[in-house]
Amino acid sequence: MNPAEQTIRQKFQQYYLDPKRQLDPPPSPAEREYGFLLFNGKFMVRHRSFKEPGSLLRAVRDLVPLHVYFSTAYYREPTAPMEDKGWIGADLVFDIDADHLNTPCKPDHDSWKCKACGTTGKGGAPKFCPKCKNDRMEEQTWLCDRCLQEAKEETAKLLEMLYTDLGIDHENTRLFFSGHRGYHVHVYSKQTSQLGEEERREIADYLLAQGLDPQLHELEETSVGGTRVAEGPLMGQPGWRGRIVAGIYDILGSEIDQIGLTSTQVTALKSWDREDLLRKPFWSSVKGVGMSTWKTLVSKAVEKKSAKIDSVVTTDIHRLIRMPGTLNGHTGLLAMKVPEERLDEFDPFTEPVAFQGQITVKVKESPSFRLGEERFGPYHDEIVELPSAAAMLLLCKHRAEPTA
Amino acid sequence: MLTRADLAKYPFLNEASEYIKELGISIEDIATPDFSPVLERAEKRLEEALSKGRVSNEFGNENAEILSFPVSNLILSLTGEERAQRRFALAEAKRAYELLRQESPEKLDYIARTTFGWKLKKIDAQPGKRFYDFAISLADYLRNSVHLKEPRWKLPNRIIDHGQVYATREELARLLEEEVRTRIVDRTGKLPGEVPKLLQPKVERTRGLITKWLGIPSHYELPQVSTPEAMPPCVRHLIDNLAEGKNVQHMGRFTLASFLVNIGAGEEEIVKTFKPASDFSERMTRYQVEHIAGKRGGRTKYTCPMCTTLKTHGVCYKPDEICETIRNPLSYYKRKARALTGRGPKREPS
Numbered sequence: 001m002n003p004a005e006q007t008i009r010q011k012f013q014q015y016y017l018d019p020k021r022q023l024d025p026p027p028s029p030a031e032r033e034y035g036f037l038l039f040n041g042k043f044m045v046r047h048r049s050f051k052e053p054g055s056l057l058r059a060v061r062d063l064v065p066l067h068v069y070f071s072t073a074y075y076r077e078p079t080a081p082m083e084d085k086g087w088i089g090a091d092l093v094f095d096i097d098a099d100h101l102n103t104p105c106k107p108d109h110d111s112w113k114c115k116a117c118g119t120t121g122k123g124g125a126p127k128f129c130p131k132c133k134n135d136r137m138e139e140q141t142w143l144c145d146r147c148l149q150e151a152k153e154e155t156a157k158l159l160e161m162l163y164t165d166l167g168i169d170h171e172n173t174r175l176f177f178s179g180h181r182g183y184h185v186h187v188y189s190k191q192t193s194q195l196g197e198e199e200r201r202e203i204a205d206y207l208l209a210q211g212l213d214p215q216l217h218e219l220e221e222t223s224v225g226g227t228r229v230a231e232g233p234l235m236g237q238p239g240w241r242g243r244i245v246a247g248i249y250d251i252l253g254s255e256i257d258q259i260g261l262t263s264t265q266v267t268a269l270k271s272w273d274r275e276d277l278l279r280k281p282f283w284s285s286v287k288g289v290g291m292s293t294w295k296t297l298v299s300k301a302v303e304k305k306s307a308k309i310d311s312v313v314t315t316d317i318h319r320l321i322r323m324p325g326t327l328n329g330h331t332g333l334l335a336m337k338v339p340e341e342r343l344d345e346f347d348p349f350t351e352p353v354a355f356q357g358q359i360t361v362k363v364k365e366s367p368s369f370r371l372g373e374e375r376f377g378p379y380h381d382e383i384v385e386l387p388s389a390a391a392m393l394l395l396c397k398h399r400a401e402p403t404a
Numbered sequence: 405m406l407t408r409a410d411l412a413k414y415p416f417l418n419e420a421s422e423y424i425k426e427l428g429i430s431i432e433d434i435a436t437p438d439f440s441p442v443l444e445r446a447e448k449r450l451e452e453a454l455s456k457g458r459v460s461n462e463f464g465n466e467n468a469e470i471l472s473f474p475v476s477n478l479i480l481s482l483t484g485e486e487r488a489q490r491r492f493a494l495a496e497a498k499r500a501y502e503l504l505r506q507e508s509p510e511k512l513d514y515i516a517r518t519t520f521g522w523k524l525k526k527i528d529a530q531p532g533k534r535f536y537d538f539a540i541s542l543a544d545y546l547r548n549s550v551h552l553k554e555p556r557w558k559l560p561n562r563i564i565d566h567g568q569v570y571a572t573r574e575e576l577a578r579l580l581e582e583e584v585r586t587r588i589v590d591r592t593g594k595l596p597g598e599v600p601k602l603l604q605p606k607v608e609r610t611r612g613l614i615t616k617w618l619g620i621p622s623h624y625e626l627p628q629v630s631t632p633e634a635m636p637p638c639v640r641h642l643i644d645n646l647a648e649g650k651n652v653q654h655m656g657r658f659t660l661a662s663f664l665v666n667i668g669a670g671e672e673e674i675v676k677t678f679k680p681a682s683d684f685s686e687r688m689t690r691y692q693v694e695h696i697a698g699k700r701g702g703r704t705k706y707t708c709p710m711c712t713t714l715k716t717h718g719v720c721y722k723p724d725e726i727c728e729t730i731r732n733p734l735s736y737y738k739r740k741a742r743a744l745t746g747r748g749p750k751r752e753p754s
Contacts, residue, residue, distance in 0.1 A: 128729070135728045166542060167567015191543055191567075198718065199546040202559040211716045212560040218532040237531045238565035 001039055004395045007359070007402045009039050011392060012327055013064045015354055016057075023057050024325045024337070025050075027188050031074040031088065035320045036065035037329065046320075049078035066329030069320035072186070074193070082318070089193030092168075092200065093321055094207075095313035096154045097182035098147035099124070109142035109367045142367050142397070143181055143331065148348050155183040156343060158307035161207055165239050168192070170340075177348050179328025179335035184321065197315050204311035209240065209302040214295060217241050221291050230283040230294045240302075247301025249277050259300050264288050327354060332392030355388035361400040369393070405514050412466040413503045415473035416496070416587055417519045424471060434475055435602030441465055443606065445472035450479065450610055453495035454488060454617040457683045461499065480592045482599060482607045487649030488614045491682040493588035494651065501581035505574050509537045512576050520544075520583045529570065531563060538576050539568035548582035553653035553717050618649075618680065634740035636733045638714060639663050641721040649682050655709070655717040658696070659733070662708045665697045666734055708734050 001009065015021070026032065034056065035046040045063065050056040060068060071078070072093050076086030102124075112125035116134035125137040155175070162168040162185070172189040195203070205211055217240060219232040233241035235249065251259065252274040257266050268288045277283065283294060313319060322328065322335045333352040350372045363379035370376070371390050379394075383403055386394070394400035411420040434442055445468045452459045462469060473496075480489055504512065509526055516522040523541035530536070542564070549557045563570040571579065635643075642660040645652050652660075657678070664674045671693055678689045691700070698705035711731050714720040730736045 133729060164566065165564045167565075191541075195543065195546065196550075198550040199543075201718070202546055202550060206559040206564070209560050211555065211558045213555050213558075216556055216561040218534075233532060237563070238570075239563045240560060241531065241563060 003402050004398070004400070005039050008066070008329070008332065008392065008395055009064055011332070011355060011388065012066075012329075013061075015327060016061045016064060021057065022325070023053050023060065023323070025053050025056060025323070026070060026091070026186070028074055029053065029056070029070075031076075031078060033071040033073070033075060033078040033085070033320070034059075034323075035069040035071075036060075036063050037067040037069075038063060039066050042066070047079050047081070060326070065326075068323045068326035070323050072319050072321050073317055087317070090195075090317040090319075092187040092189070092192040092195065092203070093313060093319065094158055094162075094185040094307075095178075095182065095310045095321075096151050096158060096184075096308060097178070097180075097310055098143075098151050099141065099181065100308050100310050101147065101150050101154065103144075103147045103150050105144055105146045109144055111140045113138045113140075140397075141181065143349075143369065143393075144367075145349070145370060147181060151182045152343060152346070152348075154308045155185070157305065158185060158207060158309060159340065159343075161307060162187070165206070166203065173340070174324075175338045175340050175343065176322075176324045177336050177338050177346065177352055178322060179333040179352055180330045183338070186321075195317075197317055200315045200317065201311065204309060204314040207307045207309055208311065209306040210311075212240060212302055214244070214298045217244065219294065219298060230289075230291060232283045232294065232298075235277055243305045244298055244301050245277055247305045248297050249274055250304065251297060251300055252277075259296070261293065261296065262288075265293055330396055332389065332396045353389045355392055357388045358385055359388050359391035360385040360403045361391045361394055362403050363394055363400040366394055366397075366399045405511070408466050408470075409463065410511075412463055412469035413461070414500055414515065415470050416500070416584055416591075417515065419518075420470050420473070424474065427467075429471065431478070431603075432600050434471070435600045439471070441468040442471045442475060445469065446475035446479065447606060447609070449473070449476040449496070450492065451613055453492040454610075454613050457491060457495050457498075457685070459495045459499045461503075477588070477592050478596055478599075479603065479606050479610050481595055482603070483611050483614060484595075485611070485614050485618075486593070487618055487680060487682070488610075489589055489592040490649040490651070491618070492592065493585045494682045496588055497581045497585035500584050501577055504577035504580055507573075507577070509573055512573065512580070513538070516540075516544075516576065516580060516583075520580070520587075524576075525568060527570070531570075534572060536563070536570040537573045538571045539565070540571055540576070540579070542567045542569060545569040545571070545579065548579040550718075551582055551651065551653070552578070553655050631737075631741040631744055634737050634744055635663075636727065636736035636740075637724055638719055638721045639733055642719070643677060646678060647680050649680055651682055653717075655714070656719050657692075658706075659709055659714060659719050661693050661696050662706045663733055663737075665693070665705065666708055667737055671697065708732055 030049065030051050032049065033046065034048040034050060035044060036048070036059070037044050048059070050059065073090040074088040076088060077084060080086070107123040110124055111120060111122050113120045114129035114132060114134055115136040115138055117129060117132040119129055119131045125139045128135050129137070159173075159175070162173065163170065168187055169189055172187055174186045174188070176184045176186070178184055214232075217233050219230070221228055222231045223229070233245055235245040236242050237245070252269060256269055261269070265288055268286045272286045313321070324335050324337050326335055327333070328335050332354065333348075334354045336352055338346045349370050353372060360383065362383045363377075364381060366377045366379045368375060368377040369390075371387070371393070374387070376386065376390050391400065395402070406417070406419050408423070411417060411423055414420065433439060445462065445465075449459050449472060476492070480492055504515075513524065513526050516524055522544040524544065525539045527536060527539045546559070555561055639660060642652055642656050645656075646660075660677065661674055664677065671690070674693045675686065675689050678684055694700045696706045711720060711727070711733070714733070726736050726740055730739060
């Protein structure tokens with residue numbers, strides 16, 4: 001364990017040993033597998049099971065893990081090897097993470113390095129190294145207000161679609177802040193627990209609108225009295241139909257000149273009364289705006305209205321997922337439940353703060369950031385005394401070392 | 405709700421089993437000469453399914469039609485031949501679909517609800533140009549639609565309202581076909597307890613038919629290409645699925661055929677790969693392979709679809725490390741073949 005890890009582990013231990021501490025395990029806790037990522041060489045202890053929350057808390061206090069996970073799946077034998085566990089069902093889970101969002105601030109605070117040839121760059125890591133085509137990347141990411149605000153907006157869209165379109169029950173849905181760059185939604189319901197991987201992929205594709213074909217939503221060209229008009233779905237129709245129209249309505253009222261249309265098309269669309277979209281399924285006979293332009297508008301609308309979930313998480317029916325009420329080893333922040341009605345006002349830089357006091361650290365390099373009401377940094381090779389939560393964030397992010 | 409004629413059309417229904425129970429006929433009876441029309445019909449069902457992948461209707465003798473179905477199931481389960489069970493289930497399900505699509509919404513609703521336990525609503529909605537008769541619960545829709553790879557079945561292309569997926573009458577019948585197929589596969593896969601001796605010759609005869617039409621059961625052989633070990637996981641999975649008689653959808657078949665064409669496999673080899681398919685037709689397969697190879701139609705040789713397309717269509721399977729570095733299955737083959745042999749494949753993939 002290096003000095004930074006020693007400090008982190010010590011603070012985590014203090015946190016978990018607090019007599020007031022309680023863990024809030026998921027429903028059917030005894031049928032789940034638990035996993036702990038330990039400090040010592042990042043070793044993963046898996047296939048553990050606990051009959052009640054008390055023994056789980058004891059294990060956490062004992063092991064002091066960097067990360068605590070539980071399985072979204074329920075098993076007959078949670079401690080057996082994977083193939084003998086006896087899968088009973090799994091929660092339907094969704095993960096929204098800034099990693100999957102294309103925020104414009106990323107080049108300011110994220111960077112990557114190709115593990116093969118050492119090429120570096122700013123922003124989110126590309127899938128392949130532009131120089132050597134290797135796919136193994138080292139990433140340095142950062143928490144920022146803007147990224148987390150976008151993650152929140154994606155989460156709100158996700159929840160709306162889950163309820164209105166997919167008929168998911170409010171009662172069985174829980175929302176969590178991940179303690180890092182996003183939000184998790186867990187659905188604990190009999191109706192969805194039996195869905196297989198392929199079925200979950202369809203749900204993920206629905207939320208992402210992956211494979212959506214506007215023609216199958218009846219976007220087509222027809223002729224009315226000799227004029228060619230585009231005909232499409234109508235506002236208020238269920239599912240993606242109404243959502244496509246709502247998206248186009250929004251775009252026409254705001255970013256219409258930023259989506260790559262020609263100035264003639266933009267002028268034509270601006271002069272057209274977008275309220276027409278609300279009235280009839282005949283979208284337009286706008287001059288210079290043909291079918292391909294409408295298709296562009298549809299794809300922009302879909303981009304705007306889809307919820308950017310990580311489909312790998314949703315489709316994996318044996319996944320380990322972070323346990324709410326535990327510390328996230330990437331940040332030292334608490335992964336925690338967020339009451340849905342409070343999502344809008346929830347501040348991921350205040351409420352998940354888990355540490356009090358001050359720590360002095362030597363910061364190598366850090367972008368500026370906010371915690372609570374205070375702004376910190378940017379720092380460059382300097383020794384600073386910081387509130388523990390800020391120091392822990394820098395230590396967990398490998399941006400600082402303890403001084404003592 | 406259902407008449408005896410309905411039971412003859414849909415002998416897999418719960419009501420059909422109850423009807424047989426009420427008649428008080430046992431397996432032993434079936435094997436006696438009095439019931440020879442039943443046995444004959446049962447064998448014909450099997451023979452048609454195995455040879456043509458289709459089963460015809462014979463409504464002249466309704467009782468024989470109803471009774472022969474469980475007998476076919478029984479004989480088939482005794483052969484223990486999974487490929488044949490799949491092919492039979494598919495043929496019977498297709499037969500049922502052709503009839504189901506002509507039924508009234510009320511009858512379809514009844515069958516879906518009582519035999520298959522679906523949660524669905526009869527609706528009367530026309531949100532656009534099409535008219536929808538049903539709203540099916542999301543779970544029932546997904547369980548059956550995931551096997552169907554045409555874009556219209558994809559969830560983002562459906563109208564969904566509060567967990568209810570809209571469907572037309574024809575679509576409901578198609579989804580029921582999937583449910584029927586699964587049910588028959590489950591039934592024929594189970595081994596029965598007591599079996600009358602008289603059925604034994606029928607089982608032997610069916611084994612003969614299976615060998616005749618589906619070939620000798622064996623572990624599959626990879627098609628003869630220069631480096632079979634270099635095939636990507638998706639292509640191997642397609643070959644495995646076909647070899648096990650599982651249904652492979654259009655995009656999967658196209659991927660496999662175009663892949664094999666492009667790595668230089670011979671036409672005979674390719675056709676042979678498709679032979680175990682539960683709905684194999686040599687004429688159709690040959691035609692399509694020739695088409696893909698550019699020997700027919702537009703004379704364009706088709707290339708293999710890109711990985712992104714395969715992901716969308718659910719053909720991508722357990723991508724490995726090499727998959728992360730390529731965008732087309734053909735590049736996978738090229739790269740791995742080079743690694744395996746230390747040189748390029750004999751015929752460059754185009």
